[in-house]
Amino acid sequence: MEHPYLLLDLIKVPGFEHYPHVTYTWVIMILLGLLAYLSMRKASVVPNPIQNVVEMVLVALNNLIKDTMGEKGTVFMPLLVTEALFIFTANLVGVIPGFHSPTADLNTTAAMAVVVFVTTHVVGVKIHGFKYIKQFLGPVWWLIPLMLPIEIISHLSRPLSLSVRLFGNIRGEDLVLFILLFLAPYFLPLPIMFLMILTSALQTFVFLLLTMLYISGAMEEAH
Amino acid sequence: MVKKTLVVLCVIAALCAFGVGLAMAQDHGEEEGATTLLDKGYVTFFVASVLAAGLSIGIGAHGTGIGMGNAIKGAVEGVSRNPDTYGRILTTMMIGLAMIESLAIYALIVSLILLFANPFLGIFGV
Numbered sequence: 001m002e003h004p005y006l007l008l009d010l011i012k013v014p015g016f017e018h019y020p021h022v023t024y025t026w027v028i029m030i031l032l033g034l035l036a037y038l039s040m041r042k043a044s045v046v047p048n049p050i051q052n053v054v055e056m057v058l059v060a061l062n063n064l065i066k067d068t069m070g071e072k073g074t075v076f077m078p079l080l081v082t083e084a085l086f087i088f089t090a091n092l093v094g095v096i097p098g099f100h101s102p103t104a105d106l107n108t109t110a111a112m113a114v115v116v117f118v119t120t121h122v123v124g125v126k127i128h129g130f131k132y133i134k135q136f137l138g139p140v141w142w143l144i145p146l147m148l149p150i151e152i153i154s155h156l157s158r159p160l161s162l163s164v165r166l167f168g169n170i171r172g173e174d175l176v177l178f179i180l181l182f183l184a185p186y187f188l189p190l191p192i193m194f195l196m197i198l199t200s201a202l203q204t205f206v207f208l209l210l211t212m213l214y215i216s217g218a219m220e221e222a223h
Numbered sequence: 224m225v226k227k228t229l230v231v232l233c234v235i236a237a238l239c240a241f242g243v244g245l246a247m248a249q250d251h252g253e254e255e256g257a258t259t260l261l262d263k264g265y266v267t268f269f270v271a272s273v274l275a276a277g278l279s280i281g282i283g284a285h286g287t288g289i290g291m292g293n294a295i296k297g298a299v300e301g302v303s304r305n306p307d308t309y310g311r312i313l314t315t316m317m318i319g320l321a322m323i324e325s326l327a328i329y330a331l332i333v334s335l336i337l338l339f340a341n342p343f344l345g346i347f348g349v
């Protein structure tokens with residue numbers, strides 16, 4: 001698994017080549033910021049083309065969040081939409097030769113999973129107060145020694161599974177592409193690239209859906 | 224029934240033969256000009272790691288394939304009973320497949336760690 005040929009290596013700042021996941025995160029930040037700026041520069045009620053596309057994406061995400069979390073879930077739209085757009089763009093730039101997906105690194109995905117984990121617990125404590133602990137305790141008081149460790153372990157396994165799922169999918173696709181490049185250089189990577197686009201979109205959707213489910217699970221009343 | 228028993232016995236015999244070969248791999252001491260671990264004679268460590276890496280993803284993909292096949296079977300039957308709900312069933316099926324696939328990804332991560340970022344290399348003083 002050697003270091004691939006990256007486009008940002010042309011900028012010879014010492015130390016840049018050790019952290020491709022950070023430098024390509026900056027590239028994606030610049031891309032998304034540029035998209036936002038271009039779409040709202042001359043905002044009008046009858047939208048110009050870029051504004052139209054961005055509005056379409058945002059309306060679709062808004063409907064998805066309203067379907068899954070209900071009306072009170074739209075408070076979380078900044079977090080969820082940022083996450084979805086970042087992960088989608090980050091997964092897709094790995095398909096372009098010369099770019100490296102930041103989500104192909106466990107650091108990026110673990111950071112996002114930790115943010116989601118902290119959000120769910122902060123939301124739970126904010127809405128329920130300290131009665132939030134009742135969600136971990138189960139229906140009757142004598143089941144507490146059984147329910148509490150199980151609930152704690154299942155809560156701790158959520159960021160683990162979120163981060164490893166996304167990292168494993170994107171890094172696995174990278175490795176498959178890398179290995180196939182040695183077998184049949186020009187033709188064989190093409191179906192694999194199609195598969196990479198598909199799994200990029202799917203993994204974004206799964207991450208977003210799981211985040212919404214965890215947050216709405218922390219918001220609802222305990223059973 | 225006899226054929227199934229025969230297949231199981233052949234697999235066990237193959238694994239035993241491999242295990243005997245593995246046990247007979249001699250780890251001898253340092254030679255002149257030994258630089259990598261393989262030159263230093265730690266053959267068994269590499270054989271065991273590669274075997275574990277291969278078996279991990281190989282066996283991990285069995286259950287995933289069966290689980291995903293069941294999921295798609297349920298989805299196709301649901302669409303065939305009620306063709307209007309194609310969109311919602313497709314969405315649910317995709318979510319289910321991504322969940323199941325993550326188990327195979329965990330097995331792949333173990334395999335990749337053993338091959339590329341082996342934590343036991345430090346024990347041999349590399």
